Amino acid sequence: MMQAGDIAPDLLGKDQNDKEIRRSDFPGKSIALYFYPKDNTSGCTAEACSLRDGIADLKKAGYEVIGVSKDSAKSHRGFIEKYELPFTLIADTEKELHELFGVWVEKSMYGRKYMGTERSTFLIDPEGKITAVLKGKEVKTKDHANQLLTLIEKNNQI
Numbered sequence: 001m002m003q004a005g006d007i008a009p010d011l012l013g014k015d016q017n018d019k020e021i022r023r024s025d026f027p028g029k030s031i032a033l034y035f036y037p038k039d040n041t042s043g044c045t046a047e048a049c050s051l052r053d054g055i056a057d058l059k060k061a062g063y064e065v066i067g068v069s070k071d072s073a074k075s076h077r078g079f080i081e082k083y084e085l086p087f088t089l090i091a092d093t094e095k096e097l098h099e100l101f102g103v104w105v106e107k108s109m110y111g112r113k114y115m116g117t118e119r120s121t122f123l124i125d126p127e128g129k130i131t132a133v134l135k136g137k138e139v140k141t142k143d144h145a146n147q148l149l150t151l152i153e154k155n156n157q158i
Helices: 042-053 055-060 073-083 096-101 141-157
Strands: 011-014 020-022 030-035 063-069 088-091 104-109 112-117 120-124 130-135
Touching: 011 063, 011 088, 011 096, 030 042, 030 096, 030 141, 042 055, 042 063, 042 073, 042 141, 055 063, 055 141, 073 088, 120 141, 130 141
Parallel strands: 030 063, 063 088
Antiparallel strands: 011 020, 030 120, 104 112, 120 130
16 A cells, blocks of 8 residues: 555556556656546546646646546546546556555445445655555545645645
């Protein structure tokens, strides 16, 4: 499981257009890598739209936003088009990145246990070091961009 202080892998996966995405594709930039359960669901849509609406401020702070779910590239293309998302979505259909980052976890709903994505965001600096992690209930989907900006500002003051 990845945590603050760890170095994120360079190869992140393939995006909505089947293009390989690497950390090194963004020289000098930090990355907000966020994992979410499913395209077009209420919480995931709220989170994506919050990041969309805050993208200018996140970019001003030096961050690129990259989303990751186990949905297909086709699903991602539809999600991007429907909500005009200005960032890359990685189609981690084999859950390799999920497992590497420790976000493919056992969940429980109405007493039923199943495996799923734990909503999580990893802030990664230009050298690839993870500087902060938000997981599960810590993530405020409707205000995620502001939450990240506050965290980025706090980290820059330390």
